[in-house]
Amino acid sequence: MKLTFSFQTLIMSVLATVLTLATAFWALAVYDSIYRIILGGFDQKLQALAGGAAVLTDGDAHADYQRPHRISAICGGSRIWGFDEERDRFVEIDPAAGGALPLEPQPSPSPRPIAELACAVDDGRVLALDVDGALHWLLGEPLALREDLPPLSEIFHAQGSWWGRSGNRLHALLAEAPAETGDGSASEGPAVGSMESPGLVALGAAVDRLAFDADMRRLVGIGIEAGEVVELAPDGRMRRRFSIDLDGRRVQGLVVQGDQAYLASSGLLAVDLDSGELGAEPPPPGYFSESHPFIERYAPAYRHVRKVSGLTFLYTEQILAGDQLRYILDGSEGDDHTPPGYEDTIPEDSLQDLQAAQNQGRAYVSDIRQWEVWGLIKLAAEPIFASDGRVVALAGADVDIGVIRGKTRNALFAVLGVGVGLLLLAAWVSLRVSRSLTRPLREIKDAALRIAAGYFDRPPEARGRDEIAGLAGSLAALGTRLQGQERQSQAYQQTLVSGRMQMALEHALRDESALAASGLPFEPPADAASGLRASAVGDPRACLYWDARFSGEGLEPARDQARVLQLARSLLRRKPLATAQDLLFSAEPQLTCLLAWQAEEQTLRVRCRGSLRVERVDRDGSSATLKLADGMVLPLRGCTGLALPGGWTLALAPPVEEALP
CATH class of the missing domain: 2.120.10 (Neuraminidase)
Known part of the structure; x- marks a missing residue:
């Protein structure tokens, strides 16, 4: 592994050094070229926008407006x-x-x-x-x-x-x-x-x-x-x-x-x-108004063009005597806005060019120049002609040097980004080369560790026909066999746990049914298994008994029995006995019979889905078979017991007054 690591480091070091030097020389050459292209592009942009503003502006209206009021x-x-x-x-x-x-x-x-x-x-x-x-x-x-x-x-x-x-x-x-x-x-x-x-x-x-x-x-x-x-x-x-x-x-x-x-x-x-x-700041001389129809007509267009084109200034100006000029239209806003009539001093290195542009009617694009108020700017000027061919003013477009520097800086960052990208690409290639030598052994080692930890989802791939491929295939087969054995073991354990839980739940439900019937006149049958078919709930004075035919065996019928038991409890707490009997009988179609015992009246109210036979035992020991129908109310005075379906027995005590000698 040490030899492999040293070889990988050597490859990456050589490639990174070569690409770093190449990127540095290439970036300097590209930066110089892009800077010249950006300057040339700004020259064309400034000239085009200044020319467009000059053509847009009505020269006669401009000439009339630019005359100061006296x-x-x-x-x-x-x-x-x-x-x-x-x-x-x-x-x-x-x-x-x-x-x-x-x-x-x-x-x-x-x-x-x-x-x-x-x-x-x-x-x-x-x-x-x-x-x-x-x-x-x-x-x-x-x-x-x-x-x-x-x-x-x-x-x-x-x-x-x-x-x-x-x-x-x-x-x-x-x-x-x-x-x-x-x-x-x-x-x-x-x-x-x-x-x-x-x-x-x-x-x-x-x-x-x-x-x-x-x-x-x-x-x-x-x-x-x-x-x-x-x-x-x-x-x-x-x-x-x-x-x-x-x-x-x-x-x-x-x-x-x-x-x-x-x-x-x-x-x-x-x-x-x-x-x-x-007043500390008197308005510009000449009584120029920004509410004049001429300004209101052109100023919005100048502001829009300046904003969407990314210019610093877009304006019109009139060259005065000496080194003075007067601004007329201005597309700037906020603190940079210049009111009409504002006068400024022309830098000496731009004076002759601007005077020639107005006097001779020719376009002018400057180098980067320093203005006392506006700082370092690059400007273009285009003549505005009146209908008689006179040059009445100049349309100017300026861009701050900060904008040019920002564009150039962005270009430099783009060049450096490409260089860094190439370096990263070289590092990636060197990593791929080095990893191609060590990856098979690393994959086999990782696969063996995963199999030892019990993870069989990613077996090693056997690529080729060499010894490493054979070792990977053998390890994959071992993982497959171990995975199969693990699945069999998990299935057996799951079945065992599920059976235990089902048996525990069934016993709990049977105990719940037996507890619900404890203390009632209904005596549960000797066979506890039948408790899943018949149940009783309530108290000795008013209780419900039912017999149900729940399909299936095991947990499903026990669960249905528990649900019916819970519903019966809820109804008895909220409704009268007869109402609770009717509601429960309607809600649970699997109930074959539903009996309501009223101790005070010694009556048994019957709801069933077919004929029902019960055995009546009187006080004298005689018995008789009774056939019950749905809706029947059975008086049980003088009766000591009643054999019900499902192996249940209704044990009745004689009323108190009858028991006295």
Whole structure:
């Protein structure tokens, strides 16, 4: 055995060493090849998806949407309206997201460029101040304006009052004061709550922009050059002021909603009037809205394509002056989502390629590049053309280097898996070779041990004609003979045990029947064997006797007798004697007769399936044969005994009153 083990170990060692070296060289070559294939595949995938997105997107709609809104004036109350100089139309601005959507219905156009706006949002009325200082009603029923107004720099509306600012003074704009309405509120007019003079208010601070809050509790002004916010009482008195950093932004308008002041600049800015802080993350410039029909049309398709294709980003972008670009459509979600109008800086190594792609309309696929915000990515860009052939933007598809590394890592694991599989295959082959030399002797040894332990189900197989095969055949024959002898011994023991158990059970059942009849007026016969045919159960006052013809011999009739005995006991406990007799007689068709003895009435009720003959013995010693029929009730007064079928005897004592002298 030692020689065999050494030979087996030698075979396995040589094969494992050779295959390990071969697998290592093969894995390095395959890994390099797969890495190049994966990179080339991602180039084609990125270019195909970017090209598909470029063809999918309407270039004219994209060109119209990507133009930033230039808001020159805003006004508002519960909502914020503004005028877009870029498109020469009015828009509604979402204060939460900072986006602008076309206002419906559109106010009438102003004959001159608009400088300022005042609007009663709830009433649908808009007043415009043009660059020449003239006032125009653009929406809603016009109201009469005062004719003695000085040159105005701002106009605004609050709680039915229309005001204009000239320097540091406020002037009521309407010619007539408001009239009281039926519900106690005022109609349109110049009155201002607690102001002492409804027509003229002097301001306690110089401001560039001014606005009332919704309920006219205060005036809020912005000093652009001074970089401060002032809060004034309704009568113009100074309440407080605090500084804000506008970072050189130009403010085109001001609206106050509750504790928030909204400034119209390149984007909508928010100032918290309680904390005095400017919004930490202002929305991207340009008032781009994600609720615009253009975004709602294409964004779901971009998200779906990005998700099913496994890309990191799928988007459209516009190359701006210098090294800046603006993102428009973005298919990302969650923290990676980029809102429309977000501007980013192009890395220097990608700047010329992206500019050429937009200016010359040619596709571009990059190597793996480092972006400051997005990290290491590989990207492709395809031009989006308008109907006139202009390139209006680029459709971009990016994949993070982590995805490429993951694919390559999976390929490496696959290569290593194949190599490990080959090593395992080599180990299996070497084991098969070594086992083929030692298996016959091992099988014979194992078979001999199993036979010695009493297991004969797996005899050794005799393969071939050599000495080992002859030894295996002899051992198999020995096992067969021993197995036959064991089966004979087990069968004999089983028969012996079964007979003993059957005899014990029969004796137990006979004893049970005899015990059930002990103490009753029915005396058992002298032959104990007949107790398996007739039985009695109950007590001396009310009991049942039956005679049965159970077929067969041995345990079966004894078992049936025990079952009937148990049923009779149960019925006597729950039912009257006559009812129990009828139920038992109906339930057991093998009963030939069933007698019910009632001691108090000295009667014997008969149920039988044929004629029944009994021997009556009277007190004077005379006897007579009685023929009984089913349903008969036999009075037994004056009778001392009755010989029943099956060798049983009914011994009757005379009633107590008759026994007295």
